[in-house]
Amino acid sequence: MKKIEAIIRQEKLQEVKDALSREGIVGLTITEVKGRGEQGGITLEWRVGEYKIDLLPKIKLEIIIEDERVNKVVETICQSARTGELGDGKIFIFPIENVIKIRTGETLMSTRSGHKGE
Amino acid sequence: MMINSGDTTWVLISSALVMLMTPALGLFYGGMVGKKNVLSTMMMSFVTLSLISLQWVIYGYSLCFGKDVYGIIGGLNFLGLNGVGQTPNPDYAPTIPHIAFMLFQMMFAVITPALITGCYVERVSFGGFLVFMLLWATFVYDPVCHWVWGVGGWLRKWGVLDFAGGVVVHISAGISALAASLVIGKRKGYGKTTYEPSNIPFTIIGAFLLWFGWFGFNGGSALVSGGLAASAFLTTNIAGCACGLMWMLLSWNYKRPSALGFATGCIVGLATITPASGYVGALSAIIIGIVSAFLGYYAIVLRMKTGIDDSLDVFACHGIGGILGVLATGIFANKAINPAGANGLLYGNLNQFLIQVYATVIVAIYAFVATFILTKLVDIVIGFRVSDKEEVVGLDISQHGETII
Numbered sequence: 028m029k030k031i032e033a034i035i036r037q038e039k040l041q042e043v044k045d046a047l048s049r050e051g052i053v054g055l056t057i058t059e060v061k062g063r064g065e066q067g068g069i070t071l072e073w074r075v076g077e078y079k080i081d082l083l084p085k086i087k088l089e090i091i092i093e094d095e096r097v098n099k100v101v102e103t104i105c106q107s108a109r110t111g112e113l114g115d116g117k118i119f120i121f122p123i124e125n126v127i128k129i130r131t132g133e134t135l136m137s138t139r140s141g142h143k144g145e
Numbered sequence: 146m147m148i149n150s151g152d153t154t155w156v157l158i159s160s161a162l163v164m165l166m167t168p169a170l171g172l173f174y175g176g177m178v179g180k181k182n183v184l185s186t187m188m189m190s191f192v193t194l195s196l197i198s199l200q201w202v203i204y205g206y207s208l209c210f211g212k213d214v215y216g217i218i219g220g221l222n223f224l225g226l227n228g229v230g231q232t233p234n235p236d237y238a239p240t241i242p243h244i245a246f247m248l249f250q251m252m253f254a255v256i257t258p259a260l261i262t263g264c265y266v267e268r269v270s271f272g273g274f275l276v277f278m279l280l281w282a283t284f285v286y287d288p289v290c291h292w293v294w295g296v297g298g299w300l301r302k303w304g305v306l307d308f309a310g311g312v313v314v315h316i317s318a319g320i321s322a323l324a325a326s327l328v329i330g331k332r333k334g335y336g337k338t339t340y341e342p343s344n345i346p347f348t349i350i351g352a353f354l355l356w357f358g359w360f361g362f363n364g365g366s367a368l369v370s371g372g373l374a375a376s377a378f379l380t381t382n383i384a385g386c387a388c389g390l391m392w393m394l395l396s397w398n399y400k401r402p403s404a405l406g407f408a409t410g411c412i413v414g415l416a417t418i419t420p421a422s423g424y425v426g427a428l429s430a431i432i433i434g435i436v437s438a439f440l441g442y443y444a445i446v447l448r449m450k451t452g453i454d455d456s457l458d459v460f461a462c463h464g465i466g467g468i469l470g471v472l473a474t475g476i477f478a479n480k481a482i483n484p485a486g487a488n489g490l491l492y493g494n495l496n497q498f499l500i501q502v503y504a505t506v507i508v509a510i511y512a513f514v515a516t517f518i519l520t521k522l523v524d525i526v527i528g529f530r531v532s533d534k535e536e537v538v539g540l541d542i543s544q545h546g547e548t549i550i
Contacts, residue, residue: 071403072400072401072402072403072405072406073342073403073405073406074396074403074405074406074409074445074458075396075399075406075442075445075446075449076399076446076449077400078339078340078341079339080339080341081339
């Protein structure tokens with residue numbers, strides 16, 4: 028199994044969630060984060076002149092998924108989170124050692140469900 | 146002496162309007178500081194209301210409006226409001242209860258020191274701040290108020306025109322803010338860190354509540370309900386509008402018209418028209434408002450270049466605004482608007498302009514020197530600044546044990 032961590036725009040969260048749902052991927056965790064990429068932040072206006080915000084608010088999305096569905100998830104996130112402008116975010120993929128469902132204690136490494144159903 | 150119920154109503158309502166300005170100032174300032182200092186910044190305004198109201202009743206009013214002592218300070222005859230009753234005091238306002246006049250003036254005494262707090266937010270100890278406020282009200286506000294508005298005060302005898310507090314309120318607070326920020330020094334990381342405003346809507350709500358209160362501030366300074374109050378109300382509104390719009394255009398010309406800039410412009414215009422509000426007409430108010438936007442805007446640009454950390458630009462907004470307003474009074478004052486006033490330079494009276502210049506220079510020097518000494522004194526005796534660690538944590542937690550998150 029793999030963990031997909033995607034940093035996306037705040038305003039794209041709903042679109043990404045909907046697109047993933049259509050692919051049958053329901054289970055996910057999000058965190059509100061701040062970060063900086065190539066964009067390097069934005070400038071805002073003050074009373075006089077401007078000030079720079081170099082850490083922008085983003086959403087971090089975490090999904091645990093079977094190896095064979097990774098490409099589909101990545102593709103779905105890329106399509107639904109993309110605006111084409113700087114600051115669209117990044118996707119990171121990690122190997123997962125094990126997944127244990129707290130309610131039942133069962134090990135999910137060999138099942139298909141991942142986060143599904145939580 | 147007959148109490149006029151219309152005049153009394155207007156002055157009481159005006160007192161309430163001016164009272165509203167102090168918590169409004171808390172919102173205005175609170176929205177511009179960082180998230181970890183919002184509560185402490187608002188607290189500075191709110192607490193000033195309580196502290197100075199008591200100071201005023203116990204001895205402040207007497208020092209300002211008591212029996213004159215050599216033109217310098219009021220005597221102690223009104224100590225504890227002794228002799229300040231429900232009958233009018235003909236020296237100050239012959240148609241309203243003496244208590245109503247005292248109350249109206251109380252709210253001015255409260256908001257003036259509260260204005261200064263914007264210069265040292267985010268880095269001073271709450272204890273140091275309280276002691277400083279009390280000392281400043283006693284040794285700067287009370288004498289200056291007596292000089293300009295107290296019967297027998299030497300600037301009043303000279304004939305200085307200050308309808309609602311350009312000298313007494315804005316110059317004294319604005320110049321003092323400069324002195325205090327020089328003594329207290331920069332915030333840690335000033336010039337390197339970005340200070341993001343925590344909540345611009347707070348600042349906008351604060352600005353418009355200040356504007357609302359300003360109708361009492363200037364309109365109420367007529368001390369009667371009638372034509373002059375209406376005229377002051379009008380010029381107040383017009384100058385606020387003109388300065389706000391001009392400020393917006395200046396920032397738009399630079400890049401974009403920020404809401405924070407517009408709100409600031411409105412406040413600068415209102416501060417600037419204050420001394421002139423009861424002596425000039427609407428067209429003069431427009432000119433005063435527009436000029437004040439240029440001076441205020443570029444005063445902030447200049448202040449930023451000097452590296453002086455007057456955090457919320459009290460000097461640029463109130464000091465420069467107050468100076469311009471007092472001088473503009475000497476230019477645009479018109480006896481046709483207020484027969485009790487005088488004509489200004491524009492109506493052939495150079496003398497009035499010179500009086501306004503002298504009053505500005507003298508009060509500015511006095512406020513600067515006195516505040517410099519008082520700030521140093523507080524710093525040496527009890528410590529005005531918080532420790533570096535407390536500053537990093539933020540004053541909300543380190544001074545009050547509270548947080549907005």
